[in-house]
Amino acid sequence: MSAQFFKVEPSKSSSVDFTWKIGGEAGWGIKSAGLNLSKAFVRGGYHVFSYDEYPSLVRGGHNCYQARISSEKVRSQVLDVDILVALNKETFDLHISELKPHAAVIYDGRHFNLVDPTDKKLRLINIPLREIIKKHEAMEIMMNNVALGATIALVDYDFDILAGIISDQFANKGEEIIKQNIKVARAGYDHFKKNYPSVKLLSLTPLPPLPHPHQDSRLLLTGNEAIALGAVSGGVKFFPAYPMTPASSILHSLAEWAQELGLVVVQTEDEISAVNMAIGGAYSGVRTVTATSGGGFCLMTEGLGLAGMTETPLVIVNAQRPGPATGVPTWTEQGDLRFTLHAHQGTFPRVIAAPGDVAEAFEVTINALNLAEKYQLPVIILTDKLLSESHESTEVFDYQGVKIERGKIHKESQSDSSKYGRYAFTKDGISPRAFPGTANITVRANSDEHDEFGFSTEDSKIRIAMMNKRQMKLKHLDKELPQPRLYGPPQAPLTVVGWGTTKGPILEAQKMLTAAGIPTNFLHFVYLTPFPLETVTKVLNQSKKILDVEGNFDAALAGLIREKTGIEIKEKLLKYDGRPFYPSEIVNRVKSLV
Amino acid sequence: MTDNLSNHNILHKPNWCPGCGNFGILSALKKAFEKLSLPSHKILLVEGIGCHGHMVNFIETNHFEGLHGRPLAVAQGAKLANHDLNVFVISGDGDFLGEGGNHFLHALRRNINLTCLLFNNQRYSLTTGQASPTTEKGDKTKTSPQGLIEEPLNPVALAIANGGTFAARSFSGDILHLTDIIIKAHQHEGLAIVDILQPCISFNKLNTVEYFRKRLYKLEEISNYQADNRLEAYERALEWGDKIPIGVFYRKEKQTYENALLTLTEGPLVSRPLGGIDLEGVLKEYR
Numbered sequence A: 001m002s003a004q005f006f007k008v009e010p011s012k013s014s015s016v017d018f019t020w021k022i023g024g025e026a027g028w029g030i031k032s033a034g035l036n037l038s039k040a041f042v043r044g045g046y047h048v049f050s051y052d053e054y055p056s057l058v059r060g061g062h063n064c065y066q067a068r069i070s071s072e073k074v075r076s077q078v079l080d081v082d083i084l085v086a087l088n089k090e091t092f093d094l095h096i097s098e099l100k101p102h103a104a105v106i107y108d109g110r111h112f113n114l115v116d117p118t119d120k121k122l123r124l125i126n127i128p129l130r131e132i133i134k135k136h137e138a139m140e141i142m143m144n145n146v147a148l149g150a151t152i153a154l155v156d157y158d159f160d161i162l163a164g165i166i167s168d169q170f171a172n173k174g175e176e177i178i179k180q181n182i183k184v185a186r187a188g189y190d191h192f193k194k195n196y197p198s199v200k201l202l203s204l205t206p207l208p209p210l211p212h213p214h215q216d217s218r219l220l221l222t223g224n225e226a227i228a229l230g231a232v233s234g235g236v237k238f239f240p241a242y243p244m245t246p247a248s249s250i251l252h253s254l255a256e257w258a259q260e261l262g263l264v265v266v267q268t269e270d271e272i273s274a275v276n277m278a279i280g281g282a283y284s285g286v287r288t289v290t291a292t293s294g295g296g297f298c299l300m301t302e303g304l305g306l307a308g309m310t311e312t313p314l315v316i317v318n319a320q321r322p323g324p325a326t327g328v329p330t331w332t333e334q335g336d337l338r339f340t341l342h343a344h345q346g347t348f349p350r351v352i353a354a355p356g357d358v359a360e361a362f363e364v365t366i367n368a369l370n371l372a373e374k375y376q377l378p379v380i381i382l383t384d385k386l387l388s389e390s391h392e393s394t395e396v397f398d399y400q401g402v403k404i405e406r407g408k409i410h411k412e413s414q415s416d417s418s419k420y421g422r423y424a425f426t427k428d429g430i431s432p433r434a435f436p437g438t439a440n441i442t443v444r445a446n447s448d449e450h451d452e453f454g455f456s457t458e459d460s461k462i463r464i465a466m467m468n469k470r471q472m473k474l475k476h477l478d479k480e481l482p483q484p485r486l487y488g489p490p491q492a493p494l495t496v497v498g499w500g501t502t503k504g505p506i507l508e509a510q511k512m513l514t515a516a517g518i519p520t521n522f523l524h525f526v527y528l529t530p531f532p533l534e535t536v537t538k539v540l541n542q543s544k545k546i547l548d549v550e551g552n553f554d555a556a557l558a559g560l561i562r563e564k565t566g567i568e569i570k571e572k573l574l575k576y577d578g579r580p581f582y583p584s585e586i587v588n589r590v591k592s593l594v
Numbered sequence B: 001m002t003d004n005l006s007n008h009n010i011l012h013k014p015n016w017c018p019g020c021g022n023f024g025i026l027s028a029l030k031k032a033f034e035k036l037s038l039p040s041h042k043i044l045l046v047e048g049i050g051c052h053g054h055m056v057n058f059i060e061t062n063h064f065e066g067l068h069g070r071p072l073a074v075a076q077g078a079k080l081a082n083h084d085l086n087v088f089v090i091s092g093d094g095d096f097l098g099e100g101g102n103h104f105l106h107a108l109r110r111n112i113n114l115t116c117l118l119f120n121n122q123r124y125s126l127t128t129g130q131a132s133p134t135t136e137k138g139d140k141t142k143t144s145p146q147g148l149i150e151e152p153l154n155p156v157a158l159a160i161a162n163g164g165t166f167a168a169r170s171f172s173g174d175i176l177h178l179t180d181i182i183i184k185a186h187q188h189e190g191l192a193i194v195d196i197l198q199p200c201i202s203f204n205k206l207n208t209v210e211y212f213r214k215r216l217y218k219l220e221e222i223s224n225y226q227a228d229n230r231l232e233a234y235e236r237a238l239e240w241g242d243k244i245p246i247g248v249f250y251r252k253e254k255q256t257y258e259n260a261l262l263t264l265t266e267g268p269l270v271s272r273p274l275g276g277i278d279l280e281g282v283l284k285e286y287r
């Protein structure tokens, strides 16, 4: 087994790459406005990465949403903002330091006054958002659309694409609502064109349509939406869960699709119930997933081991947020790696996979379902707020080409009456599963240590044989586990190590470093246990200098690497303020090391 | 009977204490399965942890013996995945009302078609006799040497008060009555709760066979008791003293959770094909 190598190309100088940000009070529809703008560019063939920040509040408090729009693939948010829509003064004050020289600020001069206190030569664009709303007898929340119209004019983009997005958004609300929303957006567009004819930030025509068998545009998705899509493409029919940010939108999506796609989605009384219901469903033969965040995963810990002991396929998504306890609910962190590695008493096999982007979230979910069933064990998908809730444009998934592998299943025809043993000893430790209801046999699953037929036992020999059988499954699983990928030239003077969602910012940083003449490579872990020992040892033994980048306090991956390989990584860039990494932070650290 | 596992034969000899009420419950359960003509492979028993949970070893049906307090959650999942199965929850007073109390309340809200058998010996017996949520006030146990301060919970009253659609009580010492109640509970479309009074000869010196024989009376023998009046049922359920009623307290027709789900009208989830899903409708939102 060896790492695959992936090339890193610097950006083309002709490429478009700008960041638009909108801010205001919670409850003003900031997110939906940001989503609409992002979609408008995805429909025109651009790549988008959108990131939002919001407090754990429903109304009031500062919300912001930023969309990075580019003619090339973008994988992360950046610090510098080109266009800021400040729906209130607070937005301007909070984000002024992020504005680039000559950045444009769209604001409502009749609501608050702005003067440029910087020497950045900001372009202040006064659009009477509230007055336009009043004039058209529209609702205040439509103010966003006026700002979106003005943005489209500012970058000289195609207004009709935005109008199309608005029509689709309000398709169920009737013609009147659609017309009014488009009208106010158009008014914003026209106001800019009329009053700021000489301000032109960019001139963006839609890119040529993309060739694709399904549709002519990419998808704009969050990691959670990709996981939900992966789940249903992978045959999941049952989803019991309890809401917890940032995992809840998986539950929302599946509940929304339940009728159309034939799913049973249950909002349970707690996470203990969710995980036990999931196990009941999986035991009965239905593909099942549940999802939560760290606090809920604490409650699921007992169920995790139940799946391990009863050899029931179980997929749990743990969307991390900063802990411990309630922590910082709507922000991001990679703080649960050690917890998920060791959760529950005793020893049993498990798989942990941490996708790095939206496309990987889809792939990993499907693979998790297959691994869980083939090896009859729990699989944990670790994501975090950054991936779970950020929107990324991505190629349409080949959901019809998904390969479903259920592993060994005992069929009625093979049976001779009551000889079926749910935990029969086999060469690879995997006993054929049967589902309750199969004629002529009964299926006995047991959380007590058990013999081949599922009867409780305390016999020393059987205990040893059963432990060995369960652990043996890992040996076989190991052979098909995807290996960490190495991005960049193998001989680079510095290797960055990371797992899960730091992938985006690290790849972006690598691009910037390559452009500055500093080659690096990046070893990215998606599958963390069973540990990919050979690949990691081989790559890191060749590394000249290693930098560990993790969104946590305890450098969990560096610790795991040391435990498994003996290699100590001394240089670490750790972040645990709830904010994701920005590529520039990684660039600065690497520059200080080489 | 359509399979050759028929008589729910015991493969392992029960290792409960001689004289344990569980023997009576096991006999009644087997009789009920026979009378209902349920083949083994169509029955799923979901056990909790406690003396009751050892049932996993003593009767030939499908089993899932899970964790302490969680059988109701596992059973609801199994039933939603395959509603053709006849699913029974085998639980104890500690399991069902202590560790798993929250699941009980919310299962009442859902009304999934399950039969819950609550082996109520008023003790945590497997763990050698601590007080349980149904231990009587003042009773002395290992964990209440001065007499228990707390009041007992009443599962029948809890079920009736919280939307339960079938609430009954029986006695492990009256196998005929218990068999009949299990059959009625199973025939009920919805969540059925059966509180089975059961002496624990090792750790409960108060609620003995004698204690119950003196006090129990049958609701069936009361003329005009229809089990369809919620308030009357509730009042009866609260009766616990010189007289203790057994029988069906309350029964109500109500849509089950499964029947309210359009998805399940096409048959059990487990019978659906896994691949070949069409996502074009869903994907529109993301373009």
Ligand SMILES: Cc1ncc(C[n+]2csc(CCOP(=O)(O)OP(=O)(O)O)c2C)c(N)n1
Residues within 6 Å of the ligand: B049, B050, B051, B052, B053, B068, B091, B092, B093, B094, B095, B096, B119, B121, B123, B124, B125, B126, B127, B132
């Ligand atoms: C999480 C957890 N806590 C505690 C225990 C220990 N335990 C096992 S059975 C039991 C009580 C059983 O009482 P009950 O449900 O009334 O069953 P009985 O033994 O009386 O039939 C306890 C506390 C456990 N197995 N798991």
